[in-house]
Amino acid sequence: MGLLDRLGVELPVVQAGMGGGVAGHELAAAVSDAGGLGTLGMLPPAALRGALQQVRSATGRPVAVNLLLPFARSAHWEVAQDADLVVTFWGRPVRRTSGVWLHQCGSVEEALAAREAGADGVIAQGVEAGGHVRGKTAALELLARTHAALPSGYPVWLAGGIADAADVREALAAGADAAVLGTRFLLTEESGAHPEYKRRALDGGPTLLTQLFGAGWPASHRVLPNAATQRWLGGDPVEPAWLRGLHRATAPLLARAPDAVVARAAALQRPGSPLLGPQPPVAGGPDGLLEAGPLYAGETVARISELRPAGELTRKLAAA
Numbered sequence: 001m002g003l004l005d006r007l008g009v010e011l012p013v014v015q016a017g018m019g020g021g022v023a024g025h026e027l028a029a030a031v032s033d034a035g036g037l038g039t040l041g042m043l044p045p046a047a048l049r050g051a052l053q054q055v056r057s058a059t060g061r062p063v064a065v066n067l068l069l070p071f072a073r074s075a076h077w078e079v080a081q082d083a084d085l086v087v088t089f090w091g092r093p094v095r096r097t098s099g100v101w102l103h104q105c106g107s108v109e110e111a112l113a114a115r116e117a118g119a120d121g122v123i124a125q126g127v128e129a130g131g132h133v134r135g136k137t138a139a140l141e142l143l144a145r146t147h148a149a150l151p152s153g154y155p156v157w158l159a160g161g162i163a164d165a166a167d168v169r170e171a172l173a174a175g176a177d178a179a180v181l182g183t184r185f186l187l188t189e190e191s192g193a194h195p196e197y198k199r200r201a202l203d204g205g206p207t208l209l210t211q212l213f214g215a216g217w218p219a220s221h222r223v224l225p226n227a228a229t230q231r232w233l234g235g236d237p238v239e240p241a242w243l244r245g246l247h248r249a250t251a252p253l254l255a256r257a258p259d260a261v262v263a264r265a266a267a268l269q270r271p272g273s274p275l276l277g278p279q280p281p282v283a284g285g286p287d288g289l290l291e292a293g294p295l296y297a298g299e300t301v302a303r304i305s306e307l308r309p310a311g312e313l314t315r316k317l318a319a320a
């Protein structure tokens with residue numbers, strides 16, 4: 001019996017966790033209710049608890065919670081314990097839950113470390129992905145290498161570059177147990193992304209793989225251009241070395257800053273100021289983040305031209 005069957009998930013379509021309010025309860029509930037697996041993106045613990053309760057009251061189907069390891073505190077893990085599974089990302093994989101746990105990986109080495117640490121499965125993330133990008137290998141190639149390195153039957157889900165039913169079929173035919181989609185679900189009616197962020201994403205790529213929005217989290221991420229990328233990068237995705245140094249030096253402090261301080265800093269973020277953090281623009285949040293924050297998007301953004309309702313999309317993605 002596969003992991004999805006064990007969890008009671010009908011369709012091999014997984015909506016990726018997208019933090020900071022992009023993948024909230026409306027999106028996760030719509031995907032899960034349609035038979036896929038919805039995932040709540042990371043929020044402060046009380047908000048995450050509230051979102052999980054909202055999903056539970058909207059659907060009886062399983063739901064996942066995503067935790068970013070550099071920021072996950074005990075209170076986050078307590079909430080995650082009440083989800084049907086936890087997906088972790090970014091950092092040394094360590095089992096912190098007695099429930100079902102998957103770790104999203106950017107390399108074979110990381111997938112092996114996750115299995116060693118007791119993960120029930122891994123998500124292989126290709127470099128095409130939107131948001132934070134862990135590795136440098138294309139998704140299908142990473143899938144093949146990961147399969148070759150892990151025992152047969154060990155669950156491997158695939159993320160990165162998947163946007164339509166043909167992509168889902170290709171991922172499954174290549175041996176993935178499920179397809180994980182972020183950018184496609186960003187562009188749904190239920191995602192919490194700022195409406196103008198959605199509009200710009202519908203206009204398409206090219207995307208940039210950069211570390212520009214690295215205050216508090218110096219790591220690579222794929223974004224659409226805006227005033228901040230124009231100001232600091234111009235046409236070159238590599239940010240100035242001093243800026244990278246500044247983000248590295250301030251990360252330990254900023255990663256532990258109270259949630260209210262982080263929210264305030266995001267509201268004050270300006271394209272011309274170098275302390276650019278990872279909060280994307282969300283509906284009801286500061287409009288300034290449209291030009292001063294990260295517009296996360298994967299390479300598939302160039303192929304997506306309309307917002308869809310998430311439940312209908314989930315079923316279409318799984319259509320044979």
Ligand SMILES: Cc1cc2nc3c(=O)[nH]c(=O)nc-3n(C[C@H](O)[C@H](O)[C@H](O)COP(=O)(O)O)c2cc1C
Pocket residue numbers: 016017018019020022041042066068088089104125128129130131132159160161162180181182183184186296297298299300
């Ligand atoms: C807007 C956005 C936000 C993201 N935020 C997170 C996150 O908070 N945690 C996480 O594990 N992955 C995050 N990701 C990455 C996804 O988990 C996934 O790897 C990626 O979306 C797959 O590639 P795709 O965008 O081509 O579908 C994010 C992706 C996007 C597009």
